[in-house]
Amino acid sequence: MQEPRTEKKTLKSRVRDFGLPPRKSLGQVFLIERAVQEKILLLAEPKPDETVVEIGPGTGALTRALLPKVRKLIAVEIDPRLALYLRRSLESREALILVCMDALHFDYRRAYGRLGGPMKIVGNLPYSVSSPLLFSFLDHGDILSLLVLMLQKEVALRLTAAPGTKSYGALTVLTRACFEVCLEERVSRHCFYPVPKVDSALVRLTPRPQGGPVPKTQERFFRTLVKAAFAKRRKTLFNSLRLSLEPPPPDAAILDAFRKCGIDPAQRAETLDLDAFASLAAAFQEVAEIHGQGFRICP
DSSP states (O other): OOOOOBOHHHHHHHHHHHTOOOOGGGTOOEEOBHHHHHHHHHHHOOOTTOEEEEEOOTTSHHHHHHGGGSSEEEEEEOOHHHHHHHHHHSTTOTTEEEEESOGGGOOHHHHHHHHOSOEEEEEEOOGGGHHHHHHHHGGGTTTEEEEEEEEEHHHHHHHTOOTTSTTOSHHHHHHHHHEEEEEEEEEOGGGEESOOSSOEEEEEEEEOOSSOSSOGGGHHHHHHHHHHHHHTTTSOHHHHHHHHEESOOOHHHHHHHHHHHTOOTTSOGGGOOHHHHHHHHHHHHHHHHHHTOOOEEOO
């Protein structure tokens, strides 16, 4: 059986020559399977007029492949050692903007304002911060044209889970409200160096057009309600919302909202699909305005 084409020897030599052992504290694993790198490029469809943000460029294998294909490539690397290595090895690339910082704090909207669009995001997201990063992307669907992300397989399955399953939750619903989600390929842990304990998956997120299931004016309220509904997922929707929203809505107001959208308050959150949550949020917002209340999730 033919061995997969990898960049392992090249990667190890780079790590050795520049003194770049992967840092466990940052959850660093480097993609070494060339076929998977090529798949990412194929899915990202980089174009000469585009800006691409690469999260976690590492030693720059994907960075080098992207640079000739885009107008600007913003590489966001948290590790100062790797940022220095990339700066030295890619210093002559005019299209590269190298930023040494945590991707959770990167200002995507400011970058879009300065460089213009369309803007795409690609990256091998660190397992420890993949969910916070995904939540941060929800606020940027209007400036993004595509996201191609390598995620821990468990997170990818959560994004694509069906209602009524264990993996279905707030992250599922909130992501699908903003993006069309497609699990493109499962990726073995042996495609990375060092080998992690879990497998990964390649996911493609395409922003939904304006006028989707959740109107722009209801997005904030919708997110509050979805998080509250799943905050106590073993309870009924009625009890979960009553206990998780602050100030607590009157029971009569909660039941009024359920009547307006035709949803049984005895159901659990994981049984509702995206459209049902959109209807429930619209009904709750109407009732909240009648009662003059604004809600937030209890800590």
